[in-house]
Amino acid sequence: MMPDPLQLPVKASTVIRNIGQLVTIAQQPVTGASGPLQVIADAAIAVHEGVIVWIGHDSEHLFQQDSDTPADGITIVDAQGVVVTPGLVDSHTHLVFAGDRAEEFHLRRAGVSYGELLLQGRGILSTVNATRSADAETLAELAIARLNTMRHYGTTTVEVKTGYGLDKITEETCLRIINDLNAFEASPTYQHSRVRVVPTFLGAHVIPPEYRARREAYVDLVVEEMLPSFVGLARFCDVFCEREAFSLEECRRILTRAKELGYALKIHADQLSPSGGARLAAELSATSADHLDFASDADLEAMREAGVVATLLPGCSYTLRSPYPPARRFIDRGLHVALATDFNPGTSYCENMQMMLGLAMSSMGMSLEEALQAATINGARALALQDSIGSIEVGKRCELAFWSIRDYHEIGYHFGINLIQSVLVS
Numbered sequence: 507m508m509p510d511p512l513q514l515p516v517k518a519s520t521v522i523r524n525i526g527q528l529v530t531i532a533q534q535p536v537t538g539a540s541g542p543l544q545v546i547a548d549a550a551i552a553v554h555e556g557v558i559v560w561i562g563h564d565s566e567h568l569f570q571q572d573s574d575t576p577a578d579g580i581t582i583v584d585a586q587g588v589v590v591t592p593g594l595v596d597s598h599t600h601l602v603f604a605g606d607r608a609e610e611f612h613l614r615r616a617g618v619s620y621g622e623l624l625l626q627g628r629g630i631l632s633t634v635n636a637t638r639s640a641d642a643e644t645l646a647e648l649a650i651a652r653l654n655t656m657r658h659y660g661t662t663t664v665e666v667k668t669g670y671g672l673d674k675i676t677e678e679t680c681l682r683i684i685n686d687l688n689a690f691e692a693s694p695t696y697q698h699s700r701v702r703v704v705p706t707f708l709g710a711h712v713i714p715p716e717y718r719a720r721r722e723a724y725v726d727l728v729v730e731e732m733l734p735s736f737v738g739l740a741r742f743c744d745v746f747c748e749r750e751a752f753s754l755e756e757c758r759r760i761l762t763r764a765k766e767l768g769y770a771l772k773i774h775a776d777q778l779s780p781s782g783g784a785r786l787a788a789e790l791s792a793t794s795a796d797h798l799d800f801a802s803d804a805d806l807e808a809m810r811e812a813g814v815v816a817t818l819l820p821g822c823s824y825t826l827r828s829p830y831p832p833a834r835r836f837i838d839r840g841l842h843v844a845l846a847t848d849f850n851p852g853t854s855y856c857e858n859m860q861m862m863l864g865l866a867m868s869s870m871g872m873s874l875e876e877a878l879q880a881a882t883i884n885g886a887r888a889l890a891l892q893d894s895i896g897s898i899e900v901g902k903r904c905e906l907a908f909w910s911i912r913d914y915h916e917i918g919y920h921f922g923i924n925l926i927q928s929v930l931v932s
C-alpha cells in the first residue's frame with residue numbers, strides 16, 4: 507500500500523496549514539495549546555467530511571514529507587500566518603423584516619423614550635406594518651443581503667426570529683423564508699462559506715394592533731393555532747416578556763405549550779423593567795434568557811442553577827443610550843454569557859459581531875478572552891449546539907473565521923473596521 511504523502515494519522519479531505527495563531531476556545535485541554543482560549547501558534551487542522559479530525563503544530567512531522575504534493579483528493583489551504591478562530595455565533599437576531607426605523611432613531615436622540623414610541627404605535631409595530639405589506643420575494647432578498655453582510659463579518663451560525671408578522675400567514679411566510687435561507691446557503695455558491703441558520707418563532711413579540719382590545723384572543727391564536735402548525739419549522743419559541751409586550755402569565759402559558767410541543771425555549775427578559783422573565787426562564791429550563799438588564803441577583807442565581815445561558819445584547823444599549831449590561835455580575839456568578847447582535851431595525855441595526863466584541867470589552871467589563879468565548883462557544887450554548895460548533899476541537903464541525911491579523915489581541919483594540927478576511931466552512 508502506498509504511504510499517504512502527508513502521513514496523516516487519520517483520513518482527511520482538507521488540511522489547513524500555516525495558521526499563525528489558532529484560537530481553539532477548546533473546552534478540553536489541547537496538546538501544545540496555552541492560555542484560557544487554548545491558543546496554538548503555527549498550527550494546522552485536518553478535516554474530513556466537514557468534521558475536524560486532527561489539530562496540531564504545522565511543524566510536526568506529520569506534515570514534513572511531500573507537503574507540496576498532497577495525496578489525490580486532499581485540499582490544502584494556506585492560512586498565510588493569520589489568526590483563525592471558530593466562526594462567530596450570533597444567537598439572537600430579527601433578520602426578516604421590511605422597512606427601516608431611521609426616523610425613530612433620531613426621535614430618540616431628541617429625547618423620546620423607546621417605551622413611549624411603542625405606546626404611540628411606532629417601534630415594533632411600524633416594522634410589523636412594513637413586513638405585512640412586503641411580498642415574500644422582497645423579504646427573502648432583504649434577508650439574504652443581511653446574511654451576506656454577517657458572513658463578511660465572520661458569522662457562521664445565526665439564529666433568526668420571526669415576530670414582525672403577528673398573524674398566522676405572515677409568521678408562517680417569515681418562518682419559511684428563514685428555513686429557505688438554509689437551503690440557499692447550501693447552494694454551490696456558498697459551498698465553503700455557508701452560514702447555518704437556526705429558526706425561532708417569536709409570535710409573542712408585541713400584541714398586534716387589531717388585537718389591542720382583546721389581547722387574550724391573540725395569546726389564544728399563538729397557543730392554539732400558530733404553535734401547533736409551526737412544529738418542524740422553528741427550533742425555538744421565544745417571547746417578549748415586558749410591560750409593553752406580554753405579561754409574565756401570558757409568557758408562561760405560551761412557553762409551557764411550546765415546550766409540550768417540543769420547542770426549545772428563549773425569553774426576551776427584563777430588558778426595560780423587572781418583568782420576571784429571567785425567573786420564568788429558570789422555571790421552564792429555557793435554553794437562554796436574553797437582555798436581562800433588570801434581572802435581580804436572585805434571578806441570576808436561579809438561571810445559573812437551571813443552566814440557562816445569559817445572552818447580552820450591547821447593540822441595544824448603544825442604540826437606546828441605556829446602561830450596558832453588567833457582564834461581570836453574570837460571569838462572576840458562574841453563568842455562561844453569550845454575546846449577540848440582536849440585529850433588528852429599531853434597537854440594534856447592526857449585523858457585525860465584531861462590534862459586539864468591542865462593546866463588551868470597552869463598556870461591559872469583559873476581557874478579550876471572555877468576549878471571544880461569549881461570541882463563539884457560549885453563542886453555541888445559547889442555541890444548544892455546543893456539542894457540534896463554537897470551538898475548534900476534534901469531532902466538531904469545521905466552521906472557521908480567518909482574521910486579517912497576526913495576533914488575536916488586536917481584536918477589540920483595532921476597532922471600527924472589519925478584521926475578518928473570510929470564513930471557511932468545510
Ligand SMILES: [Zn+2]
Nearest residue numbers: 598600774848
Ligand atoms: Zn431581540
